[in-house]
Amino acid sequence: MGQLFEGCVKVIVPCGSLGAGVREEEIAYGLAAGAQAIATDAGSTDSGAAYLALGKSKNNRGAVKRDLTILMKAQAQSGVPIIVGTSGQAGGDLNLDWTRDIVIEIAGELGVAPKVALIYCEQDKATVKKLNAQGRIKPLAPHGELEDATVDACEHIVAALGVEPFLAALEAGADIILAGRSTDTAVLACYPIWKGAPWGPSWHAGKTGECGVQCAVNPTLGSGILLSVDAKGFEVEPLSQDNQCTPHSVSAHMLYENSDPFRLVEPGGILDVSEARYIDLNGRAVRVEGSRWEEMPYTMKLEGAAAGLYQTIMLVGIQDPDVLKDIDGFHDRLLQALYARTRQSIPTEELGEFHISLRMYGWNGVTGIKPPTGTLPPPEIGMLFVATAASQEVANTIAQACNPYFFHYPSVMGKELPSYGFAFTPADIPRGQVFEFKLNHVVQLDDPLELVRIRWLDVPELFAAKELG
């Protein structure tokens, strides 16, 4: 170990995800407490592959703009940098450019000209295939070796950034960093590491703060937290004065959305918290010591999102006592009837491969597993119809062919046909494509910047160009 790091580096994590609701008073509190940077991620893979496949944000543009406006005002007044990772929910180039345009708009409205670094990490398919051919792409469990066809199936592929590209942007004097897909931890760990803080506490502070106030006792009180990293450990406190971090709330967060509670693999190493000690400071803040960083050969994790089949849905509410008496039997009979109806009404060559499912919400909609015999029926169920096919048109055609059966199919034959409760007209709703993550692989790199492109945005020049144009 080199020279002992002195003092501490404080970072504001203003929210769990950009657009979730930054609070001006919390930023003011953090800056008054000596924060030297503001860092947050703006997304994750949690909400599915659609956002990477489509290059779309999950958070609303207005909400992201509102949060960024508060942060950019604070940046302009205090001079502390803003660091945003996984821009636009998924961190693909389109997601990052969407966020860039919001920053440009706000800069114009505030009359400020920050130095903005854009860190792109989207990978073209040829590059990924080449890396694979060189044997530099390795699967993570439960996946196997990567095949070219899988790469071709993806709409967009990103390589998750570690701290090194952020360090390069900070070194070059960025006021605002907008990054593509980044590990949640790297976004928060990079600033302390850049300032010379030890890597173990910096990465562990990053993991602790990744969801903002989620590591505090009451995750609904306030939005952000303050991290302070020093030579021996780090401290964390909520930015809201009426919330607390406790050893339990902080240590329990290490478990969150993580398959291993002790070891977290990151680009260039593993964060090991098995020896970490959590100490209550004053009932509000927690100190953590003993976090270790084990250096490993450098890898970046690849994420790829594919767009597949199309779906059309319909929804009815059912209170019919005959249905509620035998929901599972009704489900099975109706599903069979819908398959038969579809095959009879649509020519095979037009239909292609298709799938229909019925989900009985209020009964077993979440699992699809039949409840034990004797389970009492609910007062009503919501029945969701989902048709899946190769095109939106075919999925729509299936739903339309099934509509009368879905609407009127009786549970007891021979009675007058029931009419179940549609909530909308038209009844069939084209839902769009099914999106899936396809890659679960890492790429081995000697140079952490090999797959990264850093571009600089000259805001005043852009304005001039726009006005001229």
Added chain:
Amino acid sequence: MIKLRDVCRHVRSKQAGPFWITFDIFFDGRENFERYVNCAALSPAQFAKLYGVDPERVKRFPVADLDMIKISYPRATPQGGMVERDMHAGQQYVRLLDVIID
């Protein structure tokens, strides 16, 4: 007849990346943690039965400091795929609550 829900203060499930699901099972104290952390209801075989997962892929991490155990396994179907019913896997824990442990 004791169910898992009787000896836990909190049980949750969530996706851990697009390909894994993780359960956090917090016991109500040290005594029940020690008594039940290795019970059959929390074995890979039980997870295989309830969630259709290969028992060899189930990973168990007891965390004594927190009186809890983390159990993780790979998703049986892709997140957001054609038959998805629980995108964030946040409802998967419910099936475990009524498993009889003693």
